[in-house]
Amino acid sequence: MRVSKALAACSFVAILAASVTGCSSDDSDDSASSETTTSAAATTTAAAELDAAGKQEITDAYVTFFNGTSPVDVRVGLVENGDTFRPALEGMAADPRASATTVTVAAVEGVDETNANVTYTLLMGGTPVMPDQGGQAVNQDGTWKVAAATFCALLSVQGGGTLPPGC
Template sequence: MVLRSRRRLRPRRRAAVLAAAATLLLAPALVSCSDDGGSGSGQSGTTAPASASGPADPVAAKAEITRNWTAFFDPKTPLNERIELLENGDKMAPVIGAFAADKTAGLASAKVTGVTFTSPSGAEVTYDLLVGGDTALPDAKGTSVLQNDTWKVSVKTLCGLVQLSGAQVPGC
């Protein structure tokens, strides 16, 4: 019987995640979701590691990506730290702030389940988006970019979560 009640909550939790993403729509007039028309390349300020197919130290890079994604999606992470963990975060501060202030977003977190490098400064990230500890969006796909010597959550990923609500935000 407990399992059945959890299953009934799952659609509600998914709706909660979508509602949290919709909260980001409050700030479209304040900021654009992208620095370059939505490409989210993240190439500004990148460091070119030695390998053409991935970073010079993929083990360390994967650990940093996992750590930074977990912190970015952790509601306990201070706003100024989240800004540092998002590609072009200074431009996205109002959007991040609106998202962080939402009660539903306060229940959301991410668990990185896989990282595949696409270039020395880019990676595809597979993650589970959790709400209240339950998986709301399993095997979600996002990207991470190396910007200013830090692996960050890409603007494309954040904009993808915004678009889950079905709304359009300028620049996303």
């Protein structure tokens, strides 16, 4: 169990590091500086908008998606590129242990207009099994969803064979 938790933590750290790594420019002219300032202001505004309008939507998406009793069709609509994951979600729905899965969300932080970082704890039967995990949310077609990378990371920790298409 500890090995699984350690692997999960490493997976999430790797995904988080990959999602926040960006490019920078060595240009030091005024236009580059102006673009950077404008970009920073836009990111700050997006984060503020997320705090006001998106935080609850992201929290609700995580809570509903990771609730093992949520219908497959609902869960498909709450994960990025959900139709790709339908077979995996149907398989999980058939597993009686999956119905005991829930999640609590501790924090949501906007990254930009279409991405957010989420801190959550996965529970089985109310007992934390993966506390304080880092995940992502994406705004796809105007709806905040659990990022495919987050779901794939959990599937890879679960093991049991090949990852589904989309991972």
